[in-house]
Amino acid sequence: MIKSVQYLRAIAALMVVMHHVIIKWRQYDVPSLSWFHIGYYVVDLFFIISAYIMCNTTEQREVTFRRFIFARCTRILPLYWLMTVAALAIFIIKPSVVNSSSGTTSVIASFFLLPDGTRFLVNNGWTLSYEFLFYFWLWAIFIQAQ
Template structure:
C-alpha cells in the first residue's frame, strides 16, 4: 500500500499533541486537548488496519504476529527501563507489583498500584496499547469470516461491547477497558477505510471544511474548557481523518518531508517522550524558569528522544525481526 501522506501528517500532529499534553501536565501547566491525539491515533489505526488487510490479504495468525512484532518490542524496552529505574530509585514514586508488571508486559488492563482509580500499565501511556491489542484480536477473528461479512461483524462486536458496558456497569479493569465507547473509534476508522477504498469520500472542498471544523472543535474544547472525553473528541477525530484523506484524494495535499518523517517516528515519540520530560522537569525544579518554558523545553526534549529511539531502537529492531521472519518463512531446500 502506497504511503498516505495525510495519515502520516496526522500521526505526527497526534504524537506531538500528546507530548505537549504531558509536558504541560508535568510542569504544572495546562494543555488538556493534547490528549485528544489518542482519539486521532485510534481512528487512524482502524483506517490503516482495514485498508491494509483489504489490499494485502493476510491470515489471522500472520496479522496478529505482525502487529505484535510492530508494537511489543519497543514497548517492552521502555517498560523495562521504567521498572529498572524504579528498582534503583530513579523513579521513587513508582510502585511496582509482580502482577502489575506482568499485566503491563502482556497488555492486560489492571489497576495501577500508584493510583487504584486508574487502569494504567507501568508505562502510563501504554494504556492505549491495551485498546490497540484488543482491537487487533477482534480484527484478526473477523479475518476468519468471508470478506463481505467482516466489516459488519466488526461493527457488531464493538457496539455489543459498548452496550454491555452501559447495561452492566462493569467494575473489573478488563471489562471497564473493553466496554468503553472509545473502542468505537477503531471501528469508525475501519469504516472510513472502506469508504476510501470504494472512493466514496467527499471532495476537496468538503474535506477541507471537515478538517477546519474538527480543528475548531478541538480548539473550542480547550479554550472554553468544555467536557473532554471520547464522546466529544471521537467525532472530531473522525471528521479530521475523513477530511485529511479527502483532501489527499483530491491530489492537492503537498508532500512535507519533515512531517512524513515525524509520522514514521510517531510511535517511538509516543513511547519515549515522558522519560525526557521527567528529566527536564526535575532539572528545572530548582530554577526560576517559568512553567510554560519548562513545558516547551520538555516537549522538545521528549520529541528529540523519540526520534533518537526511532532511529536507534525501533528501526533496527524492526529490520532484525523482519529478517528473522523472512528466514523462517523460506521453504527448506529440497
C-alpha cells in the same frame, strides 16, 4: 495509502506528546502552554485514524492473522519491553518514582499488556493494550467476513 491521513496521524501523535509534556510541566509549575488542552481529546482521534489505516492496509492484501500479529509484535514489543525492564529496575529500587500519581502497579499486566485496571510500569502502555485488543477485534471481523 492516503498520505493526508498519515499526516493527520503524525499531527495527532505530536499533539498527544505535547499534551504529556504539558502535564509534566504543570507538575513542576512551568506555565508555558498551560492553555493547551486539546491533546487529551486527540488520543481518540489517533485511535480512530490508526483503526482506519489498519483496516485499509489489511483489506488491500491477503494477510493471515499469524503474519499480521507477528508483524505488529516484532515492531512494537521489543522497545516496549526494553522500556518496561528499565522501569522495573527503577520500580525495584525506588517504587515511589514509578507511577507516582497513585494506584496499584502490576508487573505482570505491564509485560503482557493486560488492561486489568492497574497501572503499567510504563504508564502509557495502556494505549498499547487497547491497540492489541483492536488487533484481535480486527482479526475476529476478518474471520467472520470470510
